[in-house]
Amino acid sequence: MSITVVGSIAYDTVKTPFGERERMLGGAAVHFALAASFFEDVAVVGPVGDDFGEEQIAVMRSRGVDVEGIERIAGGRTFFWHGEYGWDLNSRETIDTQLGVFEGFEPKLTAGALSSDVLFLANIQPDLQRQVRAQMPDARFVALDSMNLWIDIARDPLLAAISEVDCVILNDAELRQLTGKPNLVAAAREVLSWRPARGAPGRGPSVVVAKQGEYGAALVTRESFFALPAYPLETVIDPTGAGDTFAGGFVGYIAAHPREPLGEELLRGAMAHATVLASFNVEEFGTERIERLQAAEIAERIRDLHAMTQFAGAPLALRG
Amino acid sequence: MSITVVGSIAYDTVKTPFGERERMLGGAAVHFALAASFFEDVAVVGPVGDDFGEEQIAVMRSRGVDVEGIERIAGGRTFFWHGEYGWDLNSRETIDTQLGVFEGFEPKLTAGALSSDVLFLANIQPDLQRQVRAQMPDARFVALDSMNLWIDIARDPLLAAISEVDCVILNDAELRQLTGKPNLVAAAREVLSWRPARGAPGRGPSVVVAKQGEYGAALVTRESFFALPAYPLETVIDPTGAGDTFAGGFVGYIAAHPREPLGEELLRGAMAHATVLASFNVEEFGTERIERLQAAEIAERIRDLHAMTQFAGAPLALRG
Secondary structure, eight states, rough: OEEEEOOEEEEEEEEEEEEEEEEEEOOHHHHHHHHTTTTTTEEOOOOOOTTTOHHHHHHHHHOBBBBBTTEEEETOOOOEEEEEEEEEEEEEEEEEEGGGGGTTTOOOOHHHEEEEEESEEEESSSHHHHHHHHHHHOOSEEEEEOOHHHHHOOOOHHHHHTTTTTTEEEHHHHHHHHHSSHHHHHHHHHTTOOOOOOSSSSOOOOOOEEOGGGGEEEEOOOSSSEEEEEOOOOOOOTTTHHHHHHHHHHHHHHHHHTTOOOSSSHHHHHOOOHHHHHHHTTTSTTTHHHHHHOOOHHHHHHHHHHHTTTOOOOOOOOOO | OOOOEEOOEEEEEEEEETEEEEEEEOOOOHHHHHHHTTOOOOOEEEEOOOOOOHHHHHHHTTOOOOOOEEHHHHTTOEEEEEEEETTTSEEEEEEEEGGGGTTTOOOOOOOHTOHHHHEEESSSSSHHHHHHHHHHHTTTEEOOOOOHHHHHHHHHHHHHHHTTSSEEEEHHHHHHHHHHHHHHHHHHHHHEEEEETTTOOOOOOOEEEEGGGGGHHHHHHSSOOOEOOOOOEEEEEOOHHHHHHHHHHHHHHHHTTTTOSSHHHHHHHHHHHHHHHHHHHHHHSTTHHTTTTHEEEEEEEEHHHHHHHHOOOOOOOOOO
């Protein structure tokens, strides 16, 4: 089952305590697509400017990504982000954001993109997310990411967008901000209660994934809770794109299992693969590590992650 | 194998978004002892003032805790802490701390306390921790907690104290501050490399536990990594004492297995029981919930926690 992702394609300038890179390939749709390409066919939809290089397109092509939906806007400039991370990589400051071709972006889905039955709406203006969603009403699985900006300035459209997808993948701080509930479980349950308006697509979210950065991620459904730590690394070089890479692993894994119901076993496998993909992403700058990642390396870390999270589970007979 | 804990016995005034309590029973040694009492005999060593009530002593006695080592200082006042938590319970402000009888405290170990072979040095001045440690050189397992204050003003004594114990249980932010390493794994490995001075007790720490608050806890040894999420709760009322309750569950579980080597299986069981004990602690103010906790409730949450952390672990065959 192929996957369509709509979102940013960007140049990122990033400084971390370990070095810096200027105008490297980035953007949510790119990170997502590279990760998801290990699981299924992926079509990317998003705009770039005249300044976007063939070399960057080639990175996506080399992983089999369908780049037909990358729209080149004549006279435009590619979305640009410049950020710096603090010493522990948990704080980051945005030095500059230039929307460029993203200003006035209207997603146009190619026939190939429209034929996917899994859809990921990366972090873009919620009304655009809804517009894309409306064009793929029969998609089997639709997931969405967003950010604090939209919670602040486009809350109602975002709530509508969320009510029309199956799965919400957000940072835990964003989940709290979105719902006004400081408790993660309560916040997730609130999101799980939202339903689409009459005539709108979908049945309302049934899966909430809270990304917790270096602490890992939690999965909440109406019936269950599951959590995994981040894969432990002694050296993290650049967290940029980790969340989108995580989403690519998560959604990719689900897309690769078209016949399995959206139950615990499938979702937990998706969480594990998402965690492992994200762990590779942060080991080097931008897409550098994922570009040369091998399937066997992923499999090895899945086995490691499994070994790091299991315990016997038999409770001890205790004193009253 | 019985356990001795040396640390604070306190009155806490606490305000959280869910209410407040004045001068309730608290203190690291108390929270630790109540939790550990589900696993083994526990002796508490620490000072109180004239103002400390029989009612509070009775709470410990009712859980079988040996209170002979609670030293009542005539004319003194019991250690007092007053704190307020922010809306998400992750930030807290100390309004007042009155050391009272803790000023000039010299731990005196009763014969009963000295005969324990498991020792927990709760958060007190590191030179006092070393003094107690020196009196129990043959203890089979010694663990230590500390805090940012001692890292700031008594770093060298704290490093010496750590080098003389088997296990360090700290908040992850404290581990980072202590080692100057922002990466948790690197910070833990640094601590695991510390060795006692010639003639000092112990062989150096072989277990590091990083408490991560609402995110759970991680366990690092020289050979392995393990992590558990916090037990998910929709309502957390008061986090005060959660870390000490966690330590009580962790050390208690190890003490209850005198014949098992300090290997992964034992340590992971300890992590699970610690996580569950802490989850009960935060459900109500102070010691209220733990006071009426039943062994069967612990067993039930251990099974739940197990179910929430398992996944199949078979990696998917991926695209190169």
